[in-house]
Amino acid sequence: MNLFKRVIAGIVMFFFLIPSVWAAEKQGISIFIAYTGIKPILETFTQDTGIKVDYLEMSSGEVLTRIRAAKGKAQADAWFGGGLDSFVAAAEEGFLEAYVSPEREAYDPMFYNEEGFWSGISLGSVVLMGNPEVLAAKKLMMPESWEDLTLPVLKNEVLMSTPAVSGTFYSMVSSILQTMGDEKGWELLERIDANVPYYSKRGAEPANKVSIGEAGVAVAPFDTVLRLRQEGHKLEMTFPKDGVPWYIAPVAVFKGAQNPEGAKALVDWVLSERGQETLAKCTTQAPIRPGITLEPEVQAMRDSNLMKLDVVKAGHARKEILELWQEKFGHK
Amino acid sequence: MLSFQDITVHYGELVALGSLTLELKRGELMTLLGPSGCGKSTTLRVAGGFLLPSKGSVFLDGQEITNLPPELRPTATVFQSHALFPHMTAGQNVSYGLKVRGAPRRKCRREAEEVLERVGLSGYADKRVQELSGGQQQRVALARALILNPSVLLMDEPLSSLDARLRVRMRMEIRELQRSAGITVLYVTHDQEEALSISDRVSVMSKGRLFQTGSPEEVYFSPANDFIRDFIGNAFPVVLDGQRQLVRPDQVCPAPEGAFEGRLAGREFLGNTVEWRIEWKEQTLRAVMLSCDEALPAPGASVRFDIRL
Amino acid sequence: MIALQKSPQEERALSLIGASSSRTEAFLWFLSGLGLILFVIWPVGAVLFESFLRDGSFSLSAYRGLFSKNLKLIGDSFLLAGGVTLCTLPLSTIIALRLVYGPERGRRLVIAALVLSTISPPFLCSMAYLMLFGRRGLVTWKLLGFEWNPYGFHGVLMMETVSMIGLAALLMMTSLQRVDGALERASLDLGASPLQTLKNVSLPLALPGMAASGLVVFIRSLSDFGTPLFVGGSFQVLASRAYNTLIGVGDFPLACAMNVLLILPALGVLCLRSERQDDNFSPGLAEARSLRLPSWFLRGLDVFAWAFVALQVLVYGLIFLGSVTQLWGKDFSFTTRHLAAILTFRADSIRRSLICSLVAGMGSCLLGVVLAYLLDGARASVRRVVQAVVDLPYLMPGTFFGVGYLLVSSRLPFEVGVAFLISMSCLFRQLSHSLRTAKAGLAQIDPTLEYAVRDLGGGPLRVLTDLVLPVLRPFMRLGFLNTFSASMTTTGPIIFLVSPYARVAAIELFESINHGDFGAASAMGTFLIVTVAIVNAIAWRWSAQSRVGALP
Known part of the structure; x- marks a missing residue:
C-alpha cells in the first residue's frame, strides 16, 4: 500500500500545484514581438503607463501561421515589429483591428496604413556584415556593394536566408527588384546566388553563423550587426554603395484582443515623442517620427544612401515575388 | 580420465567447493548426488570450463585443462533447461557444434539426422524447437552434445523439467546410449533414485564437500556417514x-x-x-x-x- | 527458456478485477478512449482536414501533384532516415556490446554519457557541434586546421546519427541483456568461440530489440525538421520543407498535406512489424556474462565507446563552459550573469516547464499502463487500431501536432489553459513510448502470480498495489523519465501553444539561440540538463528505496 498511497498523495499534490500555472494571470497586455532590444522599451512603457506587458518573441511568419490556425482568434493583444508583408497579409485577412492613433498626424503617410491597421514605428535597413578573421584568413576584401557580392572569390562565403522566412531578406529582394526593375534585379540576384552555398531556413541564422565564423559575409539587418557587436563580436559592416534596402517595423492591434485599450495605449505610446525617444535609446533601428535625436551610428544609417522604395507596395507583392524566387532558387 | 585435483571455488566469502578431488574412469557414468546448493553444479561448471576454480586443477587424459575456455574443451554439456537456441531448428541446433568448426553444410545436415535418429527423433530436423515436446527437446539437447563425440559428456540435472514417467524412460534411454557408445558421463542430480538407477558410480556431496564415492550398492548399503544414510536411504x-x-x-x-x-x-x-x-x-x-x-x-x-x- | 514462454497473446497476463471487471474496464476504456479522441484523433484530424480547405472551401488542390512534385523530397527523406538508421545501428551496437560484455570499470560513465546525450536541449547541441566541428570549428579548424563544409546531406546524417546513438545504444543494451546466458554457455560448450557465439547466438537473439530500436531511429529521423533546417544547407527533407511551407510560404493546406506523405509510410512500416517484438525493453543492470570476448575485440569496442564519451564531454563541456563565460570565442572571462539572469527573469518559465513536464510524465506513464492493460485483453484488430492512433503524434513533425492543438483549442467556445495544452501535447506525443514500455512490463507478470494474490485473500486492488505496480514500477519510471525529459526540452509541438504570458524554458532557450546569444542559451541549456538529471536521479532513488521497503 505504501507505493499506492504515495502515488495518490503525489497526484493530489499535483492538482493543488497546478491551478497557479493553469490559470496564467492576464493583467496588462500581451504582445508578439519581433524586435531587438525590446526589454527596456517595454519596461519604460510600463513605467509610463502602469500597464504590465507579457511578450513572446516570434517571427512574423510564425505569428501569421498561428493566427491562421486559430482562425483569427486573437492569440495576443498587440503585434510589435516584424515584416510589413505579414502585417499587410494579416490586415487583408481581417486579423487586425483598425486604430487611428492621434499621434500619427506627426508622421509621413507613407509610414502608416490609411485605415489604421498598422503604423510604422521605426526604420531598419539591410547591410553587409563580415567576419574579419575569416576574410583575413581567406585574403578577401569586405564587399561594399551588392555588385561586390557577385565576385567569384566570395564563392560559398555569402550567407542569406530564404525570403519566405525572413522579413529582412524579403525586403532585400523586393527592394532590389523595385529599384533596379525586375529584369536587372533578378539577374543580379542570380549572380549573387552563385556565391550562396545555401539559403538558411531561419531568419537569424546568417548573422549568427557568420559571427561564429561559419562563413565570411552575411546579409544582415543593421540592428542585428550592432547588437552582435555590443555583445563583443568583432564584425565588419558596410552599407551597400548601390543602395541600402530598408523596411519599417510596424505595430498593430489584433482583432478580438482581450485588452484592446491597453494595446491601443501601447500604439499611442510608441508613436509618441516619449516612445520614439525610448526607441532611439534602446534600439538600433531609426525611429520614424521627425525630430528625434538619433545615436550617431543610427544617424549614419539614416544618412546612408537608402533606396527609394514604396514599402507598402513591397508588402503587397510578396506572394508573386516569393513564387518567382522559389522557382529560381527554391532548391537551395 | 577426467580428474579433479584439490578444486576449491569461492563465491566471495562463500566456499562453494572445498578441495574436491575426484576421478572419472573411461566409459563410466558417474553421478554427483546431493541436495541443492551442495556444489555439484559448481563441479560441473568447473569441468565444462564455465567457472575458473580459485584453486586446484582439472586434468583430462593427463592433460591439464583448468584454464582452457569451454569452446576448446573436448567436453559437451546437456543443460538443465536444455538451452536450445530458439532461433534455430532442431537440426540446426544439433549441427551447431559442427557448423562453428567449419564443417560443410551437407555434412552438418547428414550427421545431425544421424544423431537425431540415434535419440529417436528421425524426421524432426526441420522442426522449430518450440514445436517439440519437453521430452523431444531433451533428446535434441542430448543429440546436440553427442554429435561432437565428446570425451566427457556433462549432464546438469537433464531430466528435472520432465514429468515422472518420462523421466524414468529417458534415464533408461540415456543409460543405454551411454553403454552402447561407451561414453564417459558426469551426471548431476539431486534425485537419489535417478542416481542409483543410472550410475556406475555415485559421488555424494554436501555443502561443497565430497563425502563418498562408490557403486550405487556401496553408498546405499554402506553409507560413509549419517548424512548419506539419511539422504540416500x-x-x-x-x-x-x-x-x-x-x-x-x-x-x-x-x-x-x-x-x-x-x-x-x-x-x-x-x-x-x-x-x-x-x-x-x-x-x-x-x-x-x-x-x-x-x-x-x-x-x-x-x-x-x-x-x- | 525464451523459447518455451507462451506468447503474451495466448494467455492474458492479468484480468485485474476478475469477474466484476467489466464495469471498471468499460470505465477505463471510456476514459482512455476519450483521451485519445480529444488529444490525438481530433487535433491530428484537424490538421489533415485543413489540407482539404483552400480559401475556406473544399479543395483537393493541395494533393494535386503532391506526390509527383515532392518525389525527390520523399526520396531524400527516406534516404536520410535509412542512412541514419544504418549508421546508428552498428555504432550503437558496438557501444551496447561494450556495456554488456566489457569490463565493469567505466561502464557507469559510458551509460551516463548515453543518457546525457538523450537529454539534448533543442538547437543548442547543434550549435555546440557547429562551434566544435563546423567550418571554423574549435576542433576541425583551430585544432586540426582543416576546413570542410558540414552543410548538406552528410552534415544532417552525422548530426542525427550522433544524437540518436544514445537512445539506440540504451535500447540495444537492454535487449542484449535479455539474451539468456545459458544459451551463450551452451554455444561455448559446443565449441563455438566467443566471437562465433556472439555472431550466431547473442546477436540473432537480440535482433528483435535491434529492429525495434532501428525503427525508433528511422521514425525520429523522418519527422525531425530541426537538424535539416540547421545544417541541411540546400539539402532539405519532407519534414523541414513542410515546416517552411507552413511558416515561410504560409501555404496552410499544402503544409498539412505534406504530413500525409510522412505519416502514411511510417504507419505502414509500423504495421508491418509483428507485435511480438514490442516487449523488448527491460530496465535493470546487466548480470555478469560468462561470454568472455577476446581482449583485442573488447579494446576495439572500448575505443568507440570512449570516443563517444569524449564527444559528449566536449559538447556538454562547451555548453557548461558557455554558460559561465562572458562571450564564447571572444571574451573568456568568468561570469555568472547568464545563470543569474535565468533565475531572476526566467523563474516563471522554469516553474511552468517543470510542472507541465511532470504532469505530462506522470500522465503518460499512467495512461500507458492503463492502455497496455486494456490492450492486453483486446482483440487483435482493436489492438492494432489503438496502437496506430497512439503512434500518430510520434510520427508527425512536432510543429504540426502543435498546430493541431491550436486548431482545436481555438474552435472551442471556452478558453483552455496554455499550460494544460502544453502538458497534454507532450503527454500524448510521448504516449507511444510509454505504452511500449508498459506493455513490456506487463508481459513480465506471470498470470499465476495474480491467482496467487487472489488465492491468498487479496482483492483486486491488492493485485494492483502489491503485484502490478511493483512489477511495473521500473517500466513506469522509464516511461515517466522519457516523457519528462522530452517535455522539458521540446519546442516543436509547443511553439504555437505558448503565449506571451505563459512561456516555458525551452522557448526561452530557443529565443536565445535565435539571438545568437550562446551564453544565455547555454545557461538555460545547462539548467535544463541539470534539472532533467536531478529528476532522473530522484526517480531512480525513489524506486530503489520503495523496492527495499517492499521486502518483508
Whole structure:
C-alpha cells in the first residue's frame, strides 16, 4: 500500500500545484514581438503607463501561421515589429483591428496604413556584415556593394536566408527588384546566388553563423550587426554603395484582443515623442517620427544612401515575388 | 580420465567447493548426488570450463585443462533447461557444434539426422524447437552434445523439467546410449533414485564437500556417514539398546514372529509399496514393504517386527 | 527458456478485477478512449482536414501533384532516415556490446554519457557541434586546421546519427541483456568461440530489440525538421520543407498535406512489424556474462565507446563552459550573469516547464499502463487500431501536432489553459513510448502470480498495489523519465501553444539561440540538463528505496 498511497498523495499534490500555472494571470497586455532590444522599451512603457506587458518573441511568419490556425482568434493583444508583408497579409485577412492613433498626424503617410491597421514605428535597413578573421584568413576584401557580392572569390562565403522566412531578406529582394526593375534585379540576384552555398531556413541564422565564423559575409539587418557587436563580436559592416534596402517595423492591434485599450495605449505610446525617444535609446533601428535625436551610428544609417522604395507596395507583392524566387532558387 | 585435483571455488566469502578431488574412469557414468546448493553444479561448471576454480586443477587424459575456455574443451554439456537456441531448428541446433568448426553444410545436415535418429527423433530436423515436446527437446539437447563425440559428456540435472514417467524412460534411454557408445558421463542430480538407477558410480556431496564415492550398492548399503544414510536411504534415528542408530525403512520388517512389538499408528499406500508408521517405545519407526506382501492389520493394532541392521 | 514462454497473446497476463471487471474496464476504456479522441484523433484530424480547405472551401488542390512534385523530397527523406538508421545501428551496437560484455570499470560513465546525450536541449547541441566541428570549428579548424563544409546531406546524417546513438545504444543494451546466458554457455560448450557465439547466438537473439530500436531511429529521423533546417544547407527533407511551407510560404493546406506523405509510410512500416517484438525493453543492470570476448575485440569496442564519451564531454563541456563565460570565442572571462539572469527573469518559465513536464510524465506513464492493460485483453484488430492512433503524434513533425492543438483549442467556445495544452501535447506525443514500455512490463507478470494474490485473500486492488505496480514500477519510471525529459526540452509541438504570458524554458532557450546569444542559451541549456538529471536521479532513488521497503 505504501507505493499506492504515495502515488495518490503525489497526484493530489499535483492538482493543488497546478491551478497557479493553469490559470496564467492576464493583467496588462500581451504582445508578439519581433524586435531587438525590446526589454527596456517595454519596461519604460510600463513605467509610463502602469500597464504590465507579457511578450513572446516570434517571427512574423510564425505569428501569421498561428493566427491562421486559430482562425483569427486573437492569440495576443498587440503585434510589435516584424515584416510589413505579414502585417499587410494579416490586415487583408481581417486579423487586425483598425486604430487611428492621434499621434500619427506627426508622421509621413507613407509610414502608416490609411485605415489604421498598422503604423510604422521605426526604420531598419539591410547591410553587409563580415567576419574579419575569416576574410583575413581567406585574403578577401569586405564587399561594399551588392555588385561586390557577385565576385567569384566570395564563392560559398555569402550567407542569406530564404525570403519566405525572413522579413529582412524579403525586403532585400523586393527592394532590389523595385529599384533596379525586375529584369536587372533578378539577374543580379542570380549572380549573387552563385556565391550562396545555401539559403538558411531561419531568419537569424546568417548573422549568427557568420559571427561564429561559419562563413565570411552575411546579409544582415543593421540592428542585428550592432547588437552582435555590443555583445563583443568583432564584425565588419558596410552599407551597400548601390543602395541600402530598408523596411519599417510596424505595430498593430489584433482583432478580438482581450485588452484592446491597453494595446491601443501601447500604439499611442510608441508613436509618441516619449516612445520614439525610448526607441532611439534602446534600439538600433531609426525611429520614424521627425525630430528625434538619433545615436550617431543610427544617424549614419539614416544618412546612408537608402533606396527609394514604396514599402507598402513591397508588402503587397510578396506572394508573386516569393513564387518567382522559389522557382529560381527554391532548391537551395 | 577426467580428474579433479584439490578444486576449491569461492563465491566471495562463500566456499562453494572445498578441495574436491575426484576421478572419472573411461566409459563410466558417474553421478554427483546431493541436495541443492551442495556444489555439484559448481563441479560441473568447473569441468565444462564455465567457472575458473580459485584453486586446484582439472586434468583430462593427463592433460591439464583448468584454464582452457569451454569452446576448446573436448567436453559437451546437456543443460538443465536444455538451452536450445530458439532461433534455430532442431537440426540446426544439433549441427551447431559442427557448423562453428567449419564443417560443410551437407555434412552438418547428414550427421545431425544421424544423431537425431540415434535419440529417436528421425524426421524432426526441420522442426522449430518450440514445436517439440519437453521430452523431444531433451533428446535434441542430448543429440546436440553427442554429435561432437565428446570425451566427457556433462549432464546438469537433464531430466528435472520432465514429468515422472518420462523421466524414468529417458534415464533408461540415456543409460543405454551411454553403454552402447561407451561414453564417459558426469551426471548431476539431486534425485537419489535417478542416481542409483543410472550410475556406475555415485559421488555424494554436501555443502561443497565430497563425502563418498562408490557403486550405487556401496553408498546405499554402506553409507560413509549419517548424512548419506539419511539422504540416500531416507533413514531415521532410533534409540536401540541405549544407542542412537540410523535405520532405513526397508530395514524394519513386519513379521508375525518379530522380536519387537509396537502399535500401528498410520499407513501410507504408495502403489507397489506401502509404508507403515509404527509407534514403539515412544518413538516412531517407518517400515516399507511390497503391497502384495502386506498383511492388513486394523489401525491401532499391535504389530510385531524385526530390525535388520 | 525464451523459447518455451507462451506468447503474451495466448494467455492474458492479468484480468485485474476478475469477474466484476467489466464495469471498471468499460470505465477505463471510456476514459482512455476519450483521451485519445480529444488529444490525438481530433487535433491530428484537424490538421489533415485543413489540407482539404483552400480559401475556406473544399479543395483537393493541395494533393494535386503532391506526390509527383515532392518525389525527390520523399526520396531524400527516406534516404536520410535509412542512412541514419544504418549508421546508428552498428555504432550503437558496438557501444551496447561494450556495456554488456566489457569490463565493469567505466561502464557507469559510458551509460551516463548515453543518457546525457538523450537529454539534448533543442538547437543548442547543434550549435555546440557547429562551434566544435563546423567550418571554423574549435576542433576541425583551430585544432586540426582543416576546413570542410558540414552543410548538406552528410552534415544532417552525422548530426542525427550522433544524437540518436544514445537512445539506440540504451535500447540495444537492454535487449542484449535479455539474451539468456545459458544459451551463450551452451554455444561455448559446443565449441563455438566467443566471437562465433556472439555472431550466431547473442546477436540473432537480440535482433528483435535491434529492429525495434532501428525503427525508433528511422521514425525520429523522418519527422525531425530541426537538424535539416540547421545544417541541411540546400539539402532539405519532407519534414523541414513542410515546416517552411507552413511558416515561410504560409501555404496552410499544402503544409498539412505534406504530413500525409510522412505519416502514411511510417504507419505502414509500423504495421508491418509483428507485435511480438514490442516487449523488448527491460530496465535493470546487466548480470555478469560468462561470454568472455577476446581482449583485442573488447579494446576495439572500448575505443568507440570512449570516443563517444569524449564527444559528449566536449559538447556538454562547451555548453557548461558557455554558460559561465562572458562571450564564447571572444571574451573568456568568468561570469555568472547568464545563470543569474535565468533565475531572476526566467523563474516563471522554469516553474511552468517543470510542472507541465511532470504532469505530462506522470500522465503518460499512467495512461500507458492503463492502455497496455486494456490492450492486453483486446482483440487483435482493436489492438492494432489503438496502437496506430497512439503512434500518430510520434510520427508527425512536432510543429504540426502543435498546430493541431491550436486548431482545436481555438474552435472551442471556452478558453483552455496554455499550460494544460502544453502538458497534454507532450503527454500524448510521448504516449507511444510509454505504452511500449508498459506493455513490456506487463508481459513480465506471470498470470499465476495474480491467482496467487487472489488465492491468498487479496482483492483486486491488492493485485494492483502489491503485484502490478511493483512489477511495473521500473517500466513506469522509464516511461515517466522519457516523457519528462522530452517535455522539458521540446519546442516543436509547443511553439504555437505558448503565449506571451505563459512561456516555458525551452522557448526561452530557443529565443536565445535565435539571438545568437550562446551564453544565455547555454545557461538555460545547462539548467535544463541539470534539472532533467536531478529528476532522473530522484526517480531512480525513489524506486530503489520503495523496492527495499517492499521486502518483508
